[in-house]
Amino acid sequence: MTGPLSGIRIIDLTAMVSGPLATMMLADQGAEVIKVENPHGGDFTRSASNRRHGFAASYLNNNRNKRSVALDLKHPGGRAALALLIERADVFVQNFRPGVIERMGFDETRVREIAPSIVYVSISGFGEAGPYAQYPVYDPLVQGLSGLATVQAGSDERRPQLVRTILPDKLTGVNAAQAISAALFARERTGEAQHVRLSMLDSVIAFLWASDMGSQTFVRGELPQQAAASFQDLIYETEDGHITLAVQNDREWAALTRALERPEWRDDPRFATAALRQDNIDARLELTQSVIRTATSEHWLARLQTEGVPCAPVLTRHEVLEHPQVTANAIVREYDHPQAGRLRQARPAARFGEGDVDAPEAWRGAPALGEDTRTVLGECGYNAATLDRLAADGAFGPDASAASGNSTDTSRDGDP
Known part of the structure; x- marks a missing residue:
């Protein structure tokens, strides 16, 4: 796939939403994204509800234009294969809970021994320090801790309310994609490779400050936020809608x-x-x-x-699909996935130049678990005999075509 990031290779160890959304955005812009997954189930969103032919919608909508390599990173052969992938990569992204990637043997120091100029990216839930750093995290927890639920309620005195979408996860994904692009640009200019760190909590608090934290902006001049200007929203009822x-x-x-x-x-x-x-x-x-x-x-x-x-x-989700403003800009596209069938997805929000790189015919549907393992490792120099031996030895886990069950890995940050 062509695009402004063509030629960039990303090794993606992320799962759930924040990391996969970030890397899908970069894949949509032309980067080669190799999604490395635990062969015993893979990304947890593979096992989510709303499925067709073994593919969950939430997995499909965050993993377009990627290739999947299934590696058992507890197996020495799996770790060696990952090291070979890293050697040829520009970016390494992981969203394990702080400390997990170090125990796996792929902390920044180790990865830079393999690829000194790589952009190393760590996405966490609450951040790498502090009393909550090791806590499991899901989107509602970040909405609560960040103050977003109180902002959504309209006043400190009203019952907090959650935003009815996983905003922290998705906002973190957008921030991560932007930060990775900035780090790649800096490396191009200076030759310096950086470690990009961000958390869901970072993302939401920074997001809120632009418009919702004015009362907390002036030091020693903070204002109480008990009273909201209005509890009415800007939705008006008509005779028919x-x-x-x-x-x-x-x-x-x-x-x-x-x-x-x-x-x-x-x-x-x-x-x-x-x-x-x-x-x-x-x-x-x-x-x-x-x-x-x-x-x-x-x-x-x-x-x-x-x-x-x-x-x-004010439209329902189904009405959005047919609204003339949406159709005139071809925001929602359809294409055929080889296993999941006919899909409907939003195109990338950003478009570049006159070329239609976001046309559905240029898309590659989200991959089955491990479907590209042999191809990708073959491109890295493994011959057929070596691949057969590693497969027989369990480095790639069970047959990827049958691996669609629940993941037992609970050390990720994010919300399914």
Whole structure:
């Protein structure tokens, strides 16, 4: 597959979501990603629910465009094979709990003995130090510890709420992909290879600070966060569904009053300025809702768009697939997986130049466990006799075509 990262080889020991999502993003951009898995089950997401022909949707959606090599890293032959893969790689990524990779014998010191210029990447849950470093971690735990659940609730005094998607896992994956690209760029410029470290907790707290931690920004000037500006969201009920709209400036506020045919709101002293409209947000939203519920979504979207009010329909997951804005940009694509059948997936968000490297015909569906073991190791110099001997000796585990059961490895960070 061509792309801006063509020629970069990544050895991926990650599982679950954060690491695999990061490496899939890089694979989508042209990197060669070799996913090294425990042959006794592999990535835990392989055993998740919502399956077809032995492939789980969550595994398929985080492991496109990779090759799978199954190695038993407790076996000397498996460790030797991994060392040979590392020797030819640009990036080594792992998301074991702190201390596990050292016990396996592939800590940074050892890996740099094999490949001095490699970018070494460690993804953790809570970070490498501190009282929680060795704790098992899943997405809800990070949402709680980071403050995200309290932010989602709207006030320190309300019951915390989880975001109903595994945001810490996925945000960490995006951060990891960006950091790996930056480290590769730095190596190209300076020749220096770096150890990239990040955690799910790092990712969420940094993410929140941009917009949700203003009250904690000024040292010795912190503000209490018990009271939220409003507990109402910007979803409005119509006669037949829901829409969302948002107004920020005076021009948009005037446009809203025209669209809703409420010119008297412009003379209301509660709404005279943007600051006053924010101070009186509950009254403003309640008035808006009282009008919006009197007609259909189609009616209001047409009026709002004509007046230049920022607005959009609120769609179900299935409705998203057919919306003209989504189809016009070909965001969701279909292609055939050799085992799992016809799949539907979102294309990579970033596009490069005029070439359509994100076209489905250029995609390689997520691999079966160990399906590329012999091919990849053959490319590294193993002959057929050596591969047969290692397979017979158990270095590759059981037959990869039959390996689809549960993984017993519980030392990863992430959320299935």
